[in-house]
Amino acid sequence: MKRLLLLMMLIWRQQLKLYLIAALAGAVIGILVLAPSYDYINAREQDADALSSIEYMLSQVKDLLMGRISQNNLLLIIFYAEIGAMIGVLSLGLYKVIHHRFMPIDRLKSELDKDLPSIIRQGEGPYLEFKSTFRWDLAESRINRALEGVVLKTLAGFLNSHVGGTLLIGVADNGEILGLEKDYQTLKRPDQDGFEQALMTSISSNLGADLCSFVHVLFHVIDRKDVCRLIVSPSRRPVFLDQGNGPKFYVRTGGATRDLNIQEALDYVPGRWKRLK
Template sequence: MKNMKNKKHNSKGARFTVVGSILILMAGFLMVLMGLNVYQYFKIKPHFASEIMARLNRTEVNNIKGFFAQVSEKLLTVHDLGKNGVLKFEDIINLNRKFFPLLKNQKQVTGLILADSTGREYFLYLDGDSWVTRVSSVKGSVTHMVFQKWNGPDEPVKKWEKNVRDYDPRKRPWFRSSSSERRVFWSPVYRFYSTGKPGVTASVSWAESGNPPRTVVFALDITLSQIQKFLELQDDNKHELLFILNPRDKFFITPKYIGMIITAAPSVSETEAAEDSVLISRIFQAWEKAGMPLDSFVKVSMDSSKWLASLRPLEQGDEAFYVGIAAPERVVLADLRNTLFDVDFSDMAVALLGGAVVLFIFWKVGGFRSEKGQESVPPLLRIRDYIEQGEGSQVEFKSTVRTNLKTGKQGKEIEFAWLKAVVAFLNSNGGALLIGVDDDGRIVGIEPDNFENQDKCQLHLKNLINQHIGAEYSTYINISLVEIDERTVILIECTPCEEPVFMKIGKNEEFYIRSGPSSIKLSPSQTVTFVLQKIKAGG
């Protein structure tokens, strides 16, 4: 301080020399900093773009994979029922009772088929608010079809018949026998016989013994328009183009358009949808030429813009569908430019306090290393609705599948707690069980359960339900795994079952119903009274 006061009367020239030196030092510092930023921009630009595209595409895959996974899950459930001899073509009412709830709960499915290698077929679809079955049998070149309209599984209201020569279930694209156990097959795109609408069919097959032995196929129809509607719900970014691609059949689906890969550009009078066709066709050609990479992106030009695109498989077998996402390069790299260059303007103000101090603080704080948090996977709307509704007669929350959070150990009592809720929902008015949500409605995730992956978790849930409730009730239970804020939540939705459902624990069987927000165990006499009252009421 004293030295500074003693220099109070120094010449202005000296002061200007000092100021000039500081300014030169600061300018040099900022120029070096700017040069480093420019160098880093071009050095990490390809890696940064690849990471962003891969992250975005992983998010889309998780959302869309759930759409297809529900179909595969139901196919494999019915496959297990068929292998156990539960499905009989002769007992249509029993088939109705099993399949009406399945079709009702799978909004993406428009038709359900059970057929065998002798030419027999059971086909179920919805006509407005009415259920319609078509039971077919093939004799020579003629297929005899018996149609029935139903108000309920055992309430037929109308019947008609006809003979056709242009239909044999064994010659349909979905009728495939597979030597691989529990393999789901996805058909090429074709027009459905009943409606003429384009779509795809997922199927699974098994062998049944007899004289002669026969192949049985169970299949679910999905129209392309249903897939498109689902994409519309996922499409919340105007700067990106989300699409599903089938490389085998060379068709694609966007939220606005369904089309085929094209080799020639459309005329200038073509619509925006056709522009998407050109863009996706160029992406497909570049991706195919690059060897169909999954860990990087491809770059294509569209008019005067450059686009980046990444594709990932839905892992639905050999004929995989791919989820693709494309975005203009300027949009993808906007965060990189902001991260690097916006920092410089704040540095100018800080640099006034001292070049050396600014440089130390800048690197210490990590200005160049500013990161964007990973985007959370958007949750399904119905989970948010259930959480907002809170626990009650048709909603229950559980924190984990099998882990006691107080002890950190796995316990059967934790599994039995949520299995009781499932049984109670089935015996009452149905309901939703959310696992990974605590009693206060906060999302905590099932990570403490330490499942290796979502497939292992889903298999564990299915095995518990089969063991303690029964595989025959699987069609009344819908399981979804959803990632929300990097935490996994399980949604188990149950529809009411007409038959009484018991929970099996060892040699004992217990009967539960819902009473308010609780699952109540009934005594044997109470169970008999409850079941008789339910039958009397027509339930």
């Protein structure tokens, strides 16, 4: 718990810095653009100045930098700085909302456009991993719940990554299509719906119910065998997996998934989630 709180504090600190930068940028725009614009419009209404808008604004900025400001103008500049700061913060918030809503959709569409057999022929890599089964142990011909943990570890690594990834279940490491028939036999409902339900229950119980929406489940038939395709979007929070020996933080490194120690996690998290939430 302390580890999670420390990581969350780092994320919040990064978020605060980002909003402070947006507020400062907005304040500068308020001082250098909004305030001179107001003065120019007022001057034109009174026909007090024949300068163009750009010339007038540049002259106002020059007066500001030279310190030639009246008390009334100073109050006006402070007012527009505050307005600009608020606009900067609101603009950042609006951008993040829109960006976070459309980014997963674009990524999902891009992934769906890929041909699955072609993906399998490429082999495993940083954004793609194969698993032979979800819970059926092919070597011992029995249910092995530890295999679910291996799948969850991969999902956690993709969720914690910057771009997510794809996990194919029913495909051997060498790309051979094994199918899901053995896994189906372990389910109360031995079909695609039962498999998806078991998978989502495992994700909800071990990673968090809120993360189910970041894992998109598709089924494909290749050589008359079912293959489950999990398209994983990046999570909006750090994801931990506890398999009985304490929560661990997994990330993808190359074509593998590994857990980070506390120092590595502290270094990784602020850079990964500084633009989120």
